Structures are given as C-alpha cells and as structure tokens.
Amino acid sequence: MLLLPGIVLGISFAYGVMAWYCAEFAEVESIIIPATLYPKSILYTALITIASYIISLLLLLYKADRVDMIEAMKDERE
Numbered sequence: 653m654l655l656l657p658g659i660v661l662g663i664s665f666a667y668g669v670m671a672w673y674c675a676e677f678a679e680v681e682s683i684i685i686p687a688t689l690y691p692k693s694i695l696y697t698a699l700i701t702i703a704s705y706i707i708s709l710l711l712l713l714y715k716a717d718r719v720d721m722i723e724a725m726k727d728e729r730e
C-alpha cells in the first residue's frame with residue numbers, strides 16, 4: 653500500500669536533494685551541473701525497491717509461518 657507512494661515521493665525527494673546539491677556545488681566551484689534524472693535510472697531504482705520489498709515480505713512470511721500460533725496465544729508475555 654505504501655510502496656508506490658513511497659517510490660513517487662522518493663523520486664521527487666531525490667530530485668530535490670540532487671538539485672540542491674548541484675546548486676551548492678556550483679557556488680563553490682563556479683561551474684553549472686544540471687540536475688537531471690534519466691528514466692532508465694528511475695526504472696532501475698523502482699525495480700530495486702520493489703525487489704527488496706518482495707524479498708523482505710517473503711522473509712517475513714517464512715518467519716511468521718514458523719510461529720506456532722496456539723503456543724504464542726498461550727504465552728503470558730505482553
């Protein structure tokens with residue numbers, strides 16, 4: 653549910669940070685570096701994010717399947 657908004661917000665945040673960094677660097681060295689994001693880079697970033705999400709989801713599912721729910725409900729811990 654939060655994956656797609658996170659990717660969109662992450663791309664906009666990355667562009668903002670990159671533009672700020674390029675502006676700060678241009679003041680120091682007196683050169684202009686344009687802040688550009690290429691579609692290929694955005695696609696790679698989104699794919700890596702989705703892959704890491706799926707891997708962490710599968711690891712969590714594997715760990716949750718190993719828990720004995722009856723014993724967990726009987727346990728008196730909070």
